[in-house]
Amino acid sequence: MAHHSMRTTTHRGPRMALGRALKQPLLNAVARLPDSVQRAMFKPPVRRICIRVPLLRAVYSGCLRRHPIDLQYGTDTSGLVDSSTLQRDARLVDQLRPYMGSQPTIIRRALDTLGDVAGYTFIDIGCGKGRPMIVASEYPFALVLGYDISADLVRTANANAVVMARRFPQRPPIRALHANVADLQVPSGNVVVFMFNPFGVELMAALLAKLEAGLASGAIDHLFIVYDNPVCGEALDRSPQLKRWFAGVLAYDHNEIGFGPEDAESVVIWQSVRGARPDSYADRNRRIAAKDGLSASLEA
Helix, strand or coil, X not given: CCCCCHHHHXXXXXXXXXXXXXXXXXXXXXXXXXXXXXXXXXXXXXXXXXXXXXXXXXXXXXXXXXXXXXXXXXXXXXXCECHHHHXXXXXXXXXXXXXXXXXXHHHHHHHHCCCCCCCCEEEEECCCCCHHHHHHCCCCCCEEEEEECCHHHHXXXXXXXXXXXXXXXXXXCEXXXXXXXXXXXXXXXXXXXXXXXXXXHHHHHHHHHHHHHHHHHCCEEEEEEEEECCCCHHHHHCCCCEEEEEEEEEECCHHHCCCCCCCEEXXXXXXXCCCCCCCCCCCCCCCEEECXXXXXXXXX
């Protein structure tokens, strides 16, 4: 990680703290506005102006609006939760990324590249309210697990799991667990790990070490890592136990436009060398360009 001078850090700290203190009440206020007002805020001319204002930029992530998947199922996966709300420990806050739900279309299109996942365990790292777990339950996984550092978000994810189990009793069970990376227990067998840019390089290194240990011991037979917005993807590229499976820019479905920060997202997928499937995607080795701690793109 880059190190800043003491002077820079001294000035940035209060500014960042002030920004965090102001942002969450603003987001809460916008979320309470009537839907007609929220729709007006997302009209292109208004959005183009307001998105240039730093404090308002988070409003235009789109995730404050109730997502179509929640309207469909009666679940609660919408909203934006700032990293300082996820974790009070100041040492971890700068490593965590805000919670927002990834787009179901992105998750489906990424999982569709994997082929047969029957019997695999799906794990969402930084699961938040559990939207990827809901989507993953459409597939023949043996079990759908999520881990998150926020006990509040885990409670919401498990409440959503109850809703889905009542509606679709034939789907694989969904369970969210309150844990940080240090406490995470990686299941054995065949595993699909999903991440939507949950944290920075230090926690990513700790997670990767756990996965590599599971592969080295033989506890994990075969592993896929699906990384939506792969800001720390270079760490996975450096692992001798992983190889690229897929790299691409996946578009939102038309009914998801305006419910996320973009209209497409970069997704890179790795598989383990152990138990590796034959390569299927020719452009899988596209270079990841991480613009900042929050976003990454793929070079052509």
